[in-house]
Amino acid sequence: SGKEKWPRGDESVWKEGLRSVNTDVPSITKSIVNHVQTSLARQAYNLDDLGAYQAAALSVRDDLILNWNDTQIHYTQKTPKRAYYLSLEFLMGRTFDNALLNLGLKDQYREGITKLGFNMEDLLEQERDAALGNGGLGRLAACYLDSSASQELPVWGYGLRYQYGIFQQLISPEGQQLEQPDPWLAGGENPWELPRLDVTYEVRFYGTADRLPGGRALWQGGQEVLAVAYDVMVPGCYTKNTNNLRLWESKPKRGFDLNSFNAGDYEHAVESSNSAAAITSVLYPNDHTTFGKELRLKQQYFWTAASLADIVRRFKNIAKPFSEFPDYVAIQLNDTHPTLAIPELMRILVDEEEIPWGKAWDIVTNTVFYTNHTVLPEALEKWPVPLMEHLLPRHMQIIYDIVTVEKKFPGDRDRLARMSLIEEGFPKQVRMAHLACIGNRKVNGVAELHSELVRTTILKDFVEFEGLSKFSNVTNGITPRRWLDQCNPELSALITKTLKVDKSVWLKDLERLKELLPYAEDAAFRKEWAAIKQRNKERLAHHVETTLGLTVNTNAMFDVQIKRLHEYKRQTLNILGVIHRYLKLKQMSAAERKKVNPRVVFFAGKAAPGYYIAKLTIRLIVNAARIINADPDTRDLLTVYFLPDYSVSLAEVLIPSSDISQHISTAGTEASGTSNMKFCLNGGLLVGTVDGANIEIAEAVGENNVFFFGHLTPAVEDLRYQHMYRPVPVEEKCPALANVLDKISGGMFGDREVYEPLLNTIRQGDFYLLTDDFDSYIGALDMVDKAYLDKEEWIKKSIRTTANMGKFSSDRAILEYAESFWSIEPIKVP
Ligand code: GL2
Structure with missing residues (x-):
């Protein structure tokens, strides 16, 4: 001062x-x-x-x-009120360029x-990329950190410092995905973090919890490990404000057991130190699945316990009574992974701070916020009660003590069973989404449709219980710093020149892009716009050439689908559509082919290592590409590439080059999607289903600038029912698709029997509705071809798309969280 x-x-x-x-x-x-x-x-x-x-x-x-x-x-x-973003994943990518910008x-x-x-x-x-995340959820966390710092909000991230990030993906000669470890820290010191060896906390596992009078308990014994802080600096854009991402690393509390060592038992001597270090050794490479792995639960508790200890210590430094905790602290749960923060904060308040249960519950439920990121049932976390009792005995007691629902609906046994925190069965399981939903102040989904589905499906009973006002929406966003200024510097420069403002202005107020709209009518501007797209295609082609030794036709339309491999995202629909196109091309005369618009199709994405069907899809893409790209009849008109080892930095090269990108999930399954926003911000048009944030993008950019297809969400359930109980053979329902499936089964792409399990998911059951959507998908791609014929009109669409993407800045999203949920305010560092 x-x-x-x-x-x-x-x-x-x-x-x-x-x-x-x-x-x-x-x-x-x-x-x-x-x-x-x-x-x-x-x-x-x-x-x-x-x-x-x-x-x-x-x-x-x-x-x-x-x-x-x-x-x-x-x-x-x-001492402003601060918000803490707890995420098990932060997919930061590279830092150098971003920091310089x-x-x-x-x-x-x-x-x-x-x-x-x-x-x-x-x-x-x-x-090297810092790849401490799987996909959209982890990248969203990284975008939110950038926006928090850029908007000068006092927000910290808390996560884990995994020794190994998401695996490196190799593709074998047969087209099989192979996984290799990603020792991203092996190259020596990581310049972007500050080891804080002085900031450590002890975290307990196992042991016994004995209840004491007054609702408290004494938890003791078991294993204790150390959490050591590493601080990652998060610079804001054109501001001094530089926020913190604190990542925890696990360490043994006591080096190794000297007694065992002296007794010649070396293995035992290092055992406990190994088991402690193992906690943060690896990011689980699964996406949208849950599995009762003890190590994963240990990770979750280790991270929430260290983070809360840190938050509480900081709060105690300002010497305020605990009743004011929610006035100084907001904790955002990024999905259910950090839900243990709820019982852990209860444990700290009740057992350590000796606050009565009811008051403690008030503090918790006014401090914590929960974002749901998926309604897919396989992704809703549940933990077996016996495992919880063993690993976290005190937390299990606390969870049993949280009884709120029974009071409101006495006797409604069905409802109570549906809503219970504990699911009956062998074994019983703790439902983390229910715990997250009860122990917090606000619940939100990540796009309008998704938030509506959260309210009307998975958390319907809780809406009736707690009232609608607790449930809301914050549509996701992306940071325009990385996803425009950094990845597309030429476009960024053109925008700055055209808007006649400093780039720091429009990059932090993305609605300013609207001022580009009149320039869609300006032929000289369109020419510059198109030339930049062309150079971005050449940049990608150069990348493919130098990394894979393949030549890409840069005079073609670039059609891109990049995301985790998953049945619901329907990369299979895309590759079947490509094969359909190939078969059609093969039947055309030379004269007809002359009229066809050349297309290059790019795929990239990782499959969870145990996800057999997703891996088969990769194999089909790779082998179809091999045959199609080698065909002299068609290769000037259609080529396909699967680019291995998808990452943030690969996305930065791919996205600016696209003419169209595909976001084609079965309606109602993709909560939001965020790469759709990145493509559109860079002037790529969207081919998609009426799902997730696609809907709001179309509202913003105009439906005539997107290519929608497919059944709508309300139809999905009925169609699935029909597939189950009144199945119609693919040959009848969709002959074009049946033809494609037959060609694959017949061995056109080699590996005659290998693809049957994948094809059978369509022939039988067809849970993701490929047979229902195939014809309209092909129809949408035909529309794309038609629209692309009018080059000037296409460029206008591209400009209008970018110009209308202001809403999707993560600055808008983070300010919504800050104002409507956390009640925090910007605080500029002088
Ligand atoms: C996801 C959703 O699937 C995706 O649609 C959404 O954009 C992101 C961010 O909200 O969250 N949910 C999820 O579990 N993962 C996602 O990417 N991994």
Whole structure:
């Protein structure tokens, strides 16, 4: 504040020693050279691209630390209400480029790096992705961190520092997905984090919980492990505010057991230390599934317990009574994974702070918020009661003690059974979604349709119980910093030039894109727009050429589907559609083929390692691509690529190049989708079902600018019923599809019998309604072809799409959370 006395030494000496962010080229190059010399202990003549990247990254890191430190001090002094985003996944991708752009230092660094004899683009390629997430849910968390910092909101993320992120995907010569570990930290120090070896908490597992008078209990014994903090700096865009993502690593509490070691039992000596370290060793590569793995439950508790201990300690530092906890703290649960935060906070308040049960429950339910991210039944977490009792005996007692529903509906036994936190069966199971839903202040879904489905299906009883006002919607968003400015710099520059404002303005107020609308009528602008798309196609083609050695036809329409492999996302529908197109091309005369619009189809995405059908889909794509791409009759008109090892940085190359992208889930299954937003922001048009955020995108950009197809959500249940009880053979229902299936079964793509299990999911049961939607899907793709013939009109659609995407900025979404849920306010760091 300036009023305090200088704490130690000679003030002027201190002040002289302080440095600020390096903004001019000479001090940037000086700082890089310093890091080469000291941190890396190298010199100009033995420095490769990796070393140069490391030195430049360390230089940027120094700047981030300054801003981060000032931000944390400012928050500590001002004691604003803070929000904490608890997510088991943060799919951050690369940091270097993003940090430079947010700091506004990219040009200066480029110049400095060039002067030092290196190439900026080559250095950017040296960084490994931080891939601590599976898909959309984890990437959403990363976008929300960027928006929180950019909007100057006091928000911290809490997650786990996995030693291994999502596996690396290889494709075998047969087209089989192979998984390899992703030791993303193996390259040495990670410049983007600060190890905080002084910030540690003890976390207990197992043991016994003995009830004491007054509702408290004593939990003791069992295993104790240490949680050690690693802080990841999250810079805001054109602001000093730099927020924190705190990731926990597990460590043994006591190194190893010296007695066993001295007795010659080496194995036993290291056993407990291994089991403690194992907790944060690996990100579970599953998406939309639950499985009663003890280690996964241990991860969840370890992370929520450490995070809550940290949050409570910070709260206690401001010396306020616990009744004011909800005035200073909001905790957002990203899906049910952190639901144990509810009983854990109860345990802290009741057992440790000696707060009466009812008051504690009030505090918890005014502090916690829960976002649901899926209505797929297989993704709703349940934990076996015996496992919970064994691992977390005190929490199980607390869960049993949470009885709220019975009071309101006495005697309504069906309802009570439906709503119970415990599901009957062998074994009994704890329903985490019910616990999350009861122990919080607000529940939300992630797109209008999804939130409606949450209210009317999986949590219907709870709406009747708690009232509609607790349930709401926050449509997802994406950060325009990474998903436009960073991944599509030329388009970003064109927008800045056209809007005639500094890019920091429109990047933080994305509705400004509307001002592009009149330029759709400007032929010169359209020409620039199209040229950028073309160069982005060439950039992708170059990437494919250098990584896979394949040549891509950049004069074709680029058609992209990139996301986790899942039956509900229907990559199978896409590849069957591609084969249908191929068969049609084969039947055409040379003259007819001349009229066809060439198309290149890209797929990328990982399948969960145990997901057999999803892996078969990859295999079919790879082998169909092999045959189709080799056919001289058609290869100028249709080629297909499966790009291995999908990642955030691969998405950054793919998305700006697309003419169309596919978001074709069975209606009612994709909660939101967020890549749909990324494509449209970059002027790619959307082919999709009436599902998730597709609906709101169409509302925003105009239905004439999207290609919708397929049955609507209310029809899905009936159609499934028909498939079950009155099945009609595919040959009758959809001859075009039957023909495609026959060709595959007949061995057109090799592996004659291999695909039968995949094809049978369509022939029998067809849970994801491919036979119902195939004809209208093909119809939509035909519409795409027709529309693409009028190039000028197509570019207009592309411009209008981008111009109308303002709503989908994650800034809008995070401000909705901040205002309507958390009641937190921006706090600018001076
Ligand atoms: C998901 C949804 O499937 C996806 O539609 C949504 O966009 C994201 C973010 O809200 O959440 N739910 C989920 O479990 N995963 C998702 O990607 N993994």
